[in-house]
Amino acid sequence: MARRGRTSIVREVKEALDAIDRIGHSKKLAREKGEHAIHSIKQKENTMSDAQNFAKWVRAEHGVKSLGDLEEKHYQKYMAYLNEKGLSKGHMRNVETSLRFLQEGFKTRSERFEGGSEHFKGFCPEKRIVSYQINENIQNRAYTLQEMDAIKKNCSNEVQNAVDLMYGLGLRVKEAANIQAGHFHKDEDGWRLQIARGAGITKGGRFREIAISNAFNERLSSLLYGKASNERIIKVSPTTIRDGINVACKKAGIEQSNRGTHGFRHAYARNRAEQLMTNSERQMMDRILSNREIGRKADYGINAEKDKQLFANAREKMNLIHSELGHGVNRWELAMRYLKN
Structure with a gap:
């Protein structure tokens, strides 16, 4: 349980997110080290808002006074509360991401300031509560x-x-x-x-x-x-x-149609796919994204050795395009938006 006299739960939220603030540092290097950190000002602002709203809610509704006292049941009840309020799935997925940052930040903070985090078991379930429908609001946003x-x-x-x-x-x-x-x-x-x-x-x-x-x-x-x-x-x-x-x-x-300035990036991505991929690789990419659109794994039904090689080639070129756009690797959900025909 939380010790008397410790800082408020809202203050703990700030300290937790400050502990994983890596703004200005390479996200790629952090990923290679296995670090789960915050890398942009906007990301930190959104995460701080979501996490503090959660902290205030569990304090008011369940009397939780420290992040160290949080359990998975609090997470589940909060997500149910947001669902009852009628929030969109996209918003709720963002909240789940923020709460995972909060959990990671509190672990890091505890190790730094309290000499260890063995007492803190975490409060986020292994799997997210809000299902991700990869074909939600997918549209070609590229300008011609x-x-x-x-x-x-x-x-x-x-x-x-x-x-x-x-x-x-x-x-x-x-x-x-x-x-x-x-x-x-x-x-x-x-x-x-x-x-x-x-x-x-x-x-x-x-x-x-x-x-x-x-x-x-x-x-x-x-x-x-x-x-x-x-x-x-x-x-x-x-x-x-x-x-x-x-x-x-x-x-x-x-x-x-919601394209704004991003429509030029989308046009770049599609143009690069035409430049880099052979017809066979492009057909394989369409097949992969069709799998993802209905919730299957990217390589579902790709069993022949020739197809496996095409899959590897298409993925390699997709990742090159992602890199040029400033995205991470194997981001199939982004490929749905930037490359799907």
């Missing part, structure tokens, strides 16, 4: 070439340049707005984008490396021309880019 041309005709030169970076390199809008000339390097294999320290640029400050397609070389050279190493390619903010694209879409009569 015709739509991109129409958008560019209706926005400023700086926003046009940002569109080219987002489509040509798969960058997020914040990345396109903050990337510098010095992040691009040319070697015997051509141009390469390499961001070793991504704080303030990439999502979560993650490392990013992209082998740039020859088709984008000429456009990239024009964007880099005359710029110093520490000079930003784009001179306007992410907000200005978003606003410019919104206005351009309205002028061109283009329905954004």
